[in-house]
Amino acid sequence: MAGNSKRRGAMRKEGTKKGMVVGSGGQRRRGLQGKGPTPPAEMRPGHPAARRAARAATAKAKQGGRGGDRRRPGDGETPETVLGRNPVVECLRAGVPATALHVALGTNADDRVAEAVQLAADRGISILEVPRGDLDRITGGALHQGVALQVPPYAYAHPDELLEAASESPDPGLIVALDGVTDPRNLGAVVRSVGAFGGHGVVVPQRRAAGMTAVAWRTSAGTAARVPVARATNLTRTLREYATAGFMIAGLDAEGTVSLDDFELATDPLVLVVGSEGKGLSRLVRQTCDVTVSIPLAGQVESLNASVAAGVVLAEVARQRRVRRA
Template identity: 80%
Template sequence: MAGNTNRRGAVRKDGTKKGMVVGSGGQRRRALEGRGPTPPAEMRKGHPAQRRAASAAKHAAKSGDRGRPAAGKRRHDDDAPETVLGRNPVVECLRAGVPATALHVALGANADERISEAVQLAADAGIAILEVQRNDLDRIAGGALHQGVALQVPPYEYAHPDDLLEAAGDGAGPALIAALDGVTDPRNLGAVVRSVSAFGGHGVIVPQRRTASMTAVAWRASAGTAARLRVARATNLTRTLREYATAGLMIAGLDAEGSVSLDEFDLATDPLVLVIGSEGKGLSRLVRQTCDVTVSIPMAGPVESLNASVAAGVVLAEVARRRRAAR
């Protein structure tokens, strides 16, 4: 190009028809590198999606530092302490005798009869009562609504399945144990614990995975009977049921398509393990194969099945009635 020959650094490329030029035109060692593909929205600074992702990450980090779950979510670690939030849930847990370790009450909270009752119940049970700043209680709650009060509940101490056999051996009547197969609602677990205790049972077995655990919700549903009846955790429910069968117990599974009706099944004298399936799928395949018999509850109306805890209560009541009649 005209005029470039006198400029400092001007060169002419061999084999080109162009005149003198300055610089490499981006073709040499110092050429500019490409910026690559456009990053996703979550990684583009200033994008709304990036701001939302950053806020979520910050909130998750804070929840993790406190060692407590975010609002409305359970911990994956069932052996970790649990925090019950809200005035009504806290009072209900204290009424049910949940073995709490501390009651947190926010300074300056508008006290009503529920907080007064919670403080009184905690004091009567020897539970530590701590007055904390509201922002400290916010941190404990992990952003969830707490209404100025929180109850800390320690992890439940499960028994070993062999402990239930020992308890049954020490009793006057034949063994009566309930086993839950995939029941995921802790309210059903608590209700089954309550029914087993009410009708003279010796304990409840739950699998270690994919099942409800003894949380504060389960304690509340048991109406305090969980303090008197042992709940055992089985690493492998099928193997535990086989060991019980070897020990002389009959394994009976509740099933809507059971091989025998409850009216025809003899429950009076045999040591019994009553297996209750999940709320939706019923008994799993391996557990069903392990059962000596499957029992159905006769229905008079157009209802196909009952809730897991309701079905367990019906059968347990019938077992207790027949055993009383056989004495």
Template identity: 75%
Template sequence: MAGNSKRRGAMRTPGSKKGAVVGSGGQKSKGLQGKGPTPKAQDRPNHPAYRKANAAAKANAVRQQRRKAADAAPETVAGRNPVVECLRAGIPATALYVALGIDADDRVAEAVQLAASRGISVLEVQRGELDRITGGAMHQGLGLQVPPYEYAEPRDLLRAAKESGRPPLLVALDGVTDPRNLGAVVRSAAAFGAHGVVLPQRRSASMTAVAWRTSAGTAARLPIAVATNLTRQLREWAEAGLMVIGLDADGDVDVDGLDLATGPLVVVVGSEGRGLSRLVRETCDQTVSIPMASNVESLNASVAAGVVLAEVARRRRLDAR
């Protein structure tokens, strides 16, 4: 039979065969097992995509560390008028810096008096040192150190609203990056009875010294929270029974038809340029526009928020009668 020849040279000497001797897949059954699917390019250490993804992850980590460090560092309000405004508004401060040898006018005298009456340290420093502290800003011989803002948790806002005995009214900012707009929205929210303001963790202004000053001190009385994911937070509040409305130039209704005003409500204010993001707009139960003259395209984000919040407050007053 073919393959069974016993002639010399037709058979390999036992034990001299090269390669595998047990089966055709290798020494053991392990050799018959597949290695699985090929890893993605970014998961293969020697692939350029892996190096690129790794570098991007490191850069992102550095940016987050720098942002955390910036958020944790105190800020300094510079300039005579801004410093006096902050002290008048009762903004928390830890130190008032006064440059040696400056010409003391009424604003300098008032700043020193207000700081001393509140127990804030008044420190005289060289002008060059004040330049360094204020980052080279036009300080006019005065600088006010403001501690980092202590944010609340989003759940704290809803809890406080429910405990108030009034229908919850919360304000959410979607991509508002100008701290002056943030401060102005906080001021309007406090003026018209909102229970708190929530900011997204990314692409948003934070409570800097500029925002503090613009809020006229109301940020010390109104809780401000940061949401890791604004869309998810809005959905959680919707599940808790709050209606979500977004300010939009092409809204479903105009502010005159805002019948949801008297119930539990979240008012979402979009960014200065692009307005509401797509996911946030899809999360809203209703979008609201503000009627304007035809030759005006849009309102500043903080002004639009003030108009809508004023209408909400008006309707709630009427409903309470």
């Protein structure tokens, strides 16, 4: 009969707590809860991938080069994740610095995935196979096609480092400053042109301007690994400091006071300032320039893309300097 069983715990004694006393009674339910997904290999203490990542970070810090702690990794930016098979392969081909390649388990390994894995392995980048759900979480649910590349914030140079590089060159200094250029593809293309025509670096404002994202790296076609990009807290002040150091400041402007055909300052130490396509040079930057230069255009075209205009002027500067050396 219910309630008369002598089985231990079947009857409650007076003065005891209500309910059965045998068993956990659900008191250890909290201890049975899951602890979440397994962290990536490079975040597990003692894991070989974590040790490789630590060694890579130490080596990168030692290779910071001249200027030491003046290199500022990203100025508060966070790591970037490149998604999709084509973008990931293009970034790896261009030498974009990366810390990890995430590949979802069960991903169809076509030629692009195979090439991405091979390129990452050749460069010593950690290759992590993760469940597709974990990759969805890492990418915020965006379309990733089973692969994602983790890119750390870019380590910007200090503006003074560009002066040091120019002072050590046998040619007159040549620096490009971007004023309000917000498209990272334009930034990458300018970096590529600076490297092609013997420039010593690029300066970008810290705010309201494109930074060295993976897109900019990819557009530079690897040139960003050789051409330093500095970030200025105040671009106008930095330009004045360059002028004090002996540089002429020339701004590109569709209504410039000097035509590129008559640009005699090309053989002097020069800072070329490129404004945005829509607004051009800002007022304070324009006032800082010693001269504004226009590019003669034929036909009905009113203006050029910012990176194209910079490439045209850099090519003319390089030509005039070759003629002078000859």
